Amino acid sequence: MAKTTQATRFLDKAGISYTVQTYDYDPNAFKVGLQAASAIGEPASRVLKTLMAEVDGKPVCAVIPSNEEASMKKLAAIFNGKHAHMLTPHDAERLTGYHVGGISPFGQRKRVPVAFEEQALGEPYVVMNGGGRGLQVKLLPADAIKALSAITASVIA
Known part of the structure; x- marks a missing residue:
């Protein structure tokens, strides 16, 4: 597997330190984030998943712990909207340039506003998708937020 992706190039360009x-990505896993956490031996609360959604018709990204679910009501409020819903896998892939199971918030084809779950700030480090199925990047939560120009808020249900 290539360890250089659009996401890692994005982090390199931003001067963000990561490993x-x-x-081994399991395409049949019920929850990809939980499978990743188990496979790399990290708590699910520290392995963050990338969710692509729309708020009032505009694309947004939510980064939350892999063992949690996003609140669409909270996501809409974070971005000053009324309605939020998840993008279809096809639309998420088209927007980000990544395949489902390998969608990273870093280096997406089109940069969109990002909401980063504030609970993750309590972790010493976080693990996020690195732009490929079975590829994760480990970095400081503050560095991820800085690189993404993310809003920190309570996103989980």
Whole structure:
């Protein structure tokens, strides 16, 4: 597996320090984030998943712990909207340039506003998708927020 992706190039360009971790991606896993956490031996609360949604018709990204679910009501409020819903896998792939199971918030084809779950700030480090199935990047939560120009808020249900 290539360890250089659009996401890692994005982090390099931003001057963000990170390490790469790989694992055997299971395309049949019920929850990809939980499978990743188990495969790399990290708590699910520290392994963050990338969710692509729309708020009042505009694309947004939510980064939350892999063992949690996003609140669409909270997501809409964070971005001053009324309605939020998840993008279809096809639309998420088209927007980000990544395949489902390998969607990273870093280096997406089109940059969109990002909401970063504030609970993750309590972790010493976080692990996020590095732009490929079975590829994760480990970095400081503050560095991820800085690189993404993310809003920190309570996103989980």
